[in-house]
Every structure is written in C-alpha cells, then in structure tokens.
Amino acid sequence: MLDKRSPMPMYYQIQEDLKQRMDSGEFVPGTMIPSERELSEHYDVSRMTVRQAMTNMVNDGYLYREKGKGTFIAEQKIEQPLQGMTSFTEDMKQRGMEASSRLISFETIPATVEIAKKLNLDESEDVFRVQRIRSADQKPMAVETTFLPVTLLPELTEEIVQGSLYQYVEDKLGLSIEKATQMIEATVADDHQATLLEVPRNSAVLMIERNSILTDGTPFEVVKSAYRADRYKFISDIYRS
Numbered sequence: 277m278l279d280k281r282s283p284m285p286m287y288y289q290i291q292e293d294l295k296q297r298m299d300s301g302e303f304v305p306g307t308m309i310p311s312e313r314e315l316s317e318h319y320d321v322s323r324m325t326v327r328q329a330m331t332n333m334v335n336d337g338y339l340y341r342e343k344g345k346g347t348f349i350a351e352q353k354i355e356q357p358l359q360g361m362t363s364f365t366e367d368m369k370q371r372g373m374e375a376s377s378r379l380i381s382f383e384t385i386p387a388t389v390e391i392a393k394k395l396n397l398d399e400s401e402d403v404f405r406v407q408r409i410r411s412a413d414q415k416p417m418a419v420e421t422t423f424l425p426v427t428l429l430p431e432l433t434e435e436i437v438q439g440s441l442y443q444y445v446e447d448k449l450g451l452s453i454e455k456a457t458q459m460i461e462a463t464v465a466d467d468h469q470a471t472l473l474e475v476p477r478n479s480a481v482l483m484i485e486r487n488s489i490l491t492d493g494t495p496f497e498v499v500k501s502a503y504r505a506d507r508y509k510f511i512s513d514i515y516r517s
C-alpha cells in the first residue's frame with residue numbers, strides 16, 4: 277500500500293491515497309472516513325501518522341470534523357481561474373451548476389470618499405449599494421456588495437440584480453465591459469457574513485474586490501465579495517518571460 281522506502285513521508289502518502297480515493301468516487305462528500313485506529317491498521321502505520329495526515333487534510337479543506345461524530349469528506353472546492361473577467365452566472369453555468377442570487381439589500385446612498393474615488397464620481401454623488409448572496413446549486417458561496425453609479429444605470433431595479441448584472445449591462449444597456457483590477461485578501465467572517473454564508477463565525481473567507489471599467493474608460497462597478505474559503509480556491513497560469 278504505502279511505500280515505506282520512499283523519501284515521501286508516510287502521512288503524505290496517506291493524504292495522496294485518500295485524495296485519490298476521493299477522485300475515484302469511492303469517498304463522496306459527506307461520507308465518514310474510517311476511524312484513526314482502522315486507518316492505522318489499514319496503512320500499517322502509527323496512529324500519530326494517521327492523525328498528522330488527517331489534520332493536514334482538515335486544514336486544507338478536504339475533510340471536516342464533527343465533534344463526537346467523526347471525520348467526513350468535504351465538498352471539493354470550486355477552482356476559479358483568475359484570468360478571465362467572467363460573471364458569477366457564467367462561472368456557475370460553465371460548471372454545470374445553477375447560479376442564484378438572494379437580495380439582502382438594495383439602496384441608493386451618497387458615495388463615500390473611497391467609492392467616489394474608485395468610481396470617478398464627485399463625493400456624495402448617488403450610487404446603488406446592492407448586497408447579494410451568490411449561491412451555486414442553492415448553496416451560498418459568497419456575499420457580494422456592489423457599488424454602481426446611479427447616473428450610469430438609472431433604471432436599475434431589485435428585480436434586475438436578482439439575475440445577472442453583467443448580462444443587463446451588456447445586453448440590455450449595450451455597454452461594453454473591458455477589464456477590472458482585482459484584489460484578494462484573507463480574512464475571517466464577521467457575524468453577519470457568517471450567518472449569510474452559513475458557516476461558523478470566524479471561518480476563513482477570501483475577500484475579493486473588483487474595480488471594473490467599460491471600454492471607454494468609465495468605471496462602472498466596485499464589488500467587495502466575501503467568498504467561503506472552504507468552497508473556493510483561485511488558480512492562475514503564470515509565465516516567466
């Protein structure tokens with residue numbers, strides 16, 4: 277089973293074996309994995325070694341523990357490429373998942389100094405502030421707070437933002453979205469975010485801010501999103517030129 281002469285540590289080989297069994301479909305999300313004792317017998321290693329492998333896999337989000345019950349296979353994380361400027365609706369569709377939005381708030385507010393600067397507006401000019409929970413197959417993935425200039429999208433309604441914002445901007449308004457600057461930061465969910473994302477308070481979340489502009493250079497959105505770190509990982513190809 278494990279190669280005891282390999283320079284790869286035993287715990288690492290166990291992790292790889294368990295991941296392979298997850299990929300092959302032997303262990304589906306929600307399945308309880310065998311106990312530490314059973315695994316140590318199965319792999320013929322100490323319980324300490326099994327524990328090390330389990331702890332690493334819990335920390336990496338492959339497994340989760342439930343107090344008094346056991347250790348279970350977690351949902352595989354969504355791998356989100358960082359290259360293309362796609363919308364949440366498009367991302368989910370591409371994966372064969374159904375995107376949905378639950379509107380938390382929709383209001384018109386005077387732009388703060390920060391938002392005015394980013395949207396190239398005068399201070400106190402009106403902006404829409406839209407807060408949505410973005411879900412994939414009915415499971416919450418992110419809480420998204422979007423700021424949009426009222427002058428650019430004067431007819432925006434609550435109904436529109438329950439569908440795809442990018443589809444509305446491009447297909448209905450005929451505007452052309454060019455690019456965005458995106459920042460990713462690690463934080464923990466505050467009480468409000470934790471409730472909306474259905475995770476325990478202080479769970480890891482990835483805060484992503486996207487500042488987007490149209491082809492004529494007009495900034496059209498500032499979006500601050502909190503993504504569940506247990507459900508998402510971001511990948512990019514990089515080149516050494």
Ligand code: 16G
Pocket residue numbers: 362363364365366420422439440441442443484485486497499501
């Ligand atoms: C993504 C974008 C967000 C954009 C939204 C539009 C990130 C971090 N954010 O969630 O900036 O407003 O897509 O999605 O990728 P929609 O067209 O489905 O409303």
